[in-house]
Amino acid sequence: MTASIKPFNAGAFTASIPGIEVITEPSQLAKLSQDYHTFSPVLTPLLEGKIADIVVRPANQTEVIQVAAACAKHKIPITVRGAGTGNYGQCVPLYGGVILDMTRMQEICWVKEGVARVQAGVKLAALDKKAREIGWEMRMAPSTYRTATIGGFVAGGSGGIGSIQYGLMADKGNLLGLQVVTLEDEPRVIELRAEDVQKANHAWGINGIITEVEIPLGPAYPWAEVIVTFDEFMSAAKFGKALALSDGMIKKEIGVFALPIPQYFTALRQYISDGKHAALLIVAESSLELLPGLIQEFNGEVTYSKSAIDAGKGANIAEYTWNHTTLHARSADTSITYLQSIFPTDNLKTVEHMHQHFGAEVMMHLEFIRFKGSIANPALQLVRYTTEERLNEIIRYHEEHGVFIANPHSYFIEDGWKRAIDPEHLKFKQMVDPYGLMNPGKSKTITP
Ligand SMILES: Cc1cc2nc3c(=O)[nH]c(=O)nc-3n(C[C@H](O)[C@H](O)[C@H](O)COP(=O)(O)OP(=O)(O)OC[C@H]3O[C@@H](n4cnc5c(N)ncnc54)[C@H](O)[C@@H]3O)c2cc1C
Numbered sequence: 001m002t003a004s005i006k007p008f009n010a011g012a013f014t015a016s017i018p019g020i021e022v023i024t025e026p027s028q029l030a031k032l033s034q035d036y037h038t039f040s041p042v043l044t045p046l047l048e049g050k051i052a053d054i055v056v057r058p059a060n061q062t063e064v065i066q067v068a069a070a071c072a073k074h075k076i077p078i079t080v081r082g083a084g085t086g087n088y089g090q091c092v093p094l095y096g097g098v099i100l101d102m103t104r105m106q107e108i109c110w111v112k113e114g115v116a117r118v119q120a121g122v123k124l125a126a127l128d129k130k131a132r133e134i135g136w137e138m139r140m141a142p143s144t145y146r147t148a149t150i151g152g153f154v155a156g157g158s159g160g161i162g163s164i165q166y167g168l169m170a171d172k173g174n175l176l177g178l179q180v181v182t183l184e185d186e187p188r189v190i191e192l193r194a195e196d197v198q199k200a201n202h203a204w205g206i207n208g209i210i211t212e213v214e215i216p217l218g219p220a221y222p223w224a225e226v227i228v229t230f231d232e233f234m235s236a237a238k239f240g241k242a243l244a245l246s247d248g249m250i251k252k253e254i255g256v257f258a259l260p261i262p263q264y265f266t267a268l269r270q271y272i273s274d275g276k277h278a279a280l281l282i283v284a285e286s287s288l289e290l291l292p293g294l295i296q297e298f299n300g301e302v303t304y305s306k307s308a309i310d311a312g313k314g315a316n317i318a319e320y321t322w323n324h325t326t327l328h329a330r331s332a333d334t335s336i337t338y339l340q341s342i343f344p345t346d347n348l349k350t351v352e353h354m355h356q357h358f359g360a361e362v363m364m365h366l367e368f369i370r371f372k373g374s375i376a377n378p379a380l381q382l383v384r385y386t387t388e389e390r391l392n393e394i395i396r397y398h399e400e401h402g403v404f405i406a407n408p409h410s411y412f413i414e415d416g417w418k419r420a421i422d423p424e425h426l427k428f429k430q431m432v433d434p435y436g437l438m439n440p441g442k443s444k445t446i447t448p
Pocket of ligand 1 (some may be wrong): 035037079080081082083084085086087091092102111120121141142143144147148149150151152153154155156157158159160161203204206209210211321322323324327330439
C-alpha cells in the first residue's frame, strides 16, 4: 500500500475546517509533536525536527469528521494524539501535516455495572474516579493513568497496573467497542464490536480516528500498597511469582526491582535500605492477612504498608512501576535507557541467567501479568547505554535466549509488541485510510 501525500497548504486546509480550534504557534507545534521516545538514545536523533504543520483540537465527533474530510481532500498526513505519553515515537509526525489533539473530547458517555463508554480523550484517572462512584474501576491502566487518554491507551498501550488480574488490553474481552472515523472523501463513523475491535486495537493511529471507546470494568477493591525488601534478587523474583500464582489473593501490581534500581525511587528511599532489592505491591486489603506468611517463605521484610484509605496521599506506588521506573532512573541519570521484554515461562531460569550475565549493565525490573491463562514476566530492564551497537548486542543476546523484545528503540509497529501487521489490520486500513494518510512511516509494510 502506498500513500498519496501532498504538500501542506495552510490557507486551503484551514479554510476547509472553519470554526475548529487550531494551533500554529511554533513552540506549541514542536511540543505537541513530541512524545516519550526521548527515553531512547537511538530514537531521539532519528525523530529530531519532525514537527507538524498544524495542530487541530476538535471538540466533538462532527469536528473530527470535518478534519478527516479536509485531510482526505488535501491529502494531508494526520497523526492522532492523546496525551503524547507513548514511548515509541508513535505520536511524532514523520511527514508533518496535522496533529489531531483529542484531549478536548472528554465526555464520559455512561458508566454502568461492569462497563463504561467514553470519548477517546477521557483521561484514564477520570474514568476510574467516575466508575468508583458505583463500585467499579478500570481493569488495567498504564502507570501514566493520570495523564494518558483512553484512546491513546487502546491505540498505543499494552497493559499495566491490573494486568496481573486481567491480562493485556489485546486479550479477548478487555475491549468491547470502538467508534472509528474514517479518512475517506466522505468520512464514515464505524462501530467495531466483539472480535472486530482488534482491527483498530493497538494500531498506533493508522487505522481510523477512535472517537469513542466502550470498555469493561472490574469490581473496585480497597487497594493497599506494600513494599517488601530482600537481600537476594532471586528471592524477590520467586516471591513475586508465588504471589502471582496465588489465585485467591487479589492483587493489582507486582513489580520486582533489582539493586540499584530502588535507589532511583527518591520518595521511597527511606523504606528501601541500600543493598536491598525490592518488590512493590498493590494488593486488596482482604488479601493482606495472607501476605506475611508468603513474605516469610522468601526471607523478605515489609518496610512500608499503606491502607487503601491512605493510598494516593503522598507517593503512589503505581507511579514507580512499569515505565515509570525508567522515568525515575532517567531523572537521576539520563544515560540510562531501557528494554521491553517478555521472558519465557521457565520458572525464572532465564531471568536469573540475564541478571547474572549482565550484572550492573542491565538492571532487572520484572513485572508479573496474567497471560494466556498463565503467569508471564514482562520486564522493563534498565540499560546503562554506551553505544547503539552494544544495545543491539544486548537485545540479540536476549532474543537468542528466548526473550521476546518489543524494541523501544524502533518507531516501526512491526518491531513492537505485535511484531507484524495483522492482515486484518491491513485490510481494514485499505478501507478506512485509502490514501495512506494516517501516521505515515510507522509501518514497514506501508510505503508513505
Ligand atoms: C513514564 C511512562 C510510563 C508508561 N507506562 C505504561 C504502562 O504501564 N503500560 C502501557 O501500556 N504503556 C505505558 N506507557 C506508554 C503510554 O503512556 C501509554 O500507552 C498511554 O496509554 C498512551 O496514552 P496517550 O493518551 O498518551 O497516547 P498517545 O501517546 O497520545 O498516543 C499513542 C498512540 O495512539 C494513537 N492514538 C492516540 N489517540 C488515538 C485515537 N483517539 N484514535 C486513534 N489513534 C490514537 C497515537 O497516534 C499514537 O500512535 C508509559 C509511558 C511513559 C512515558
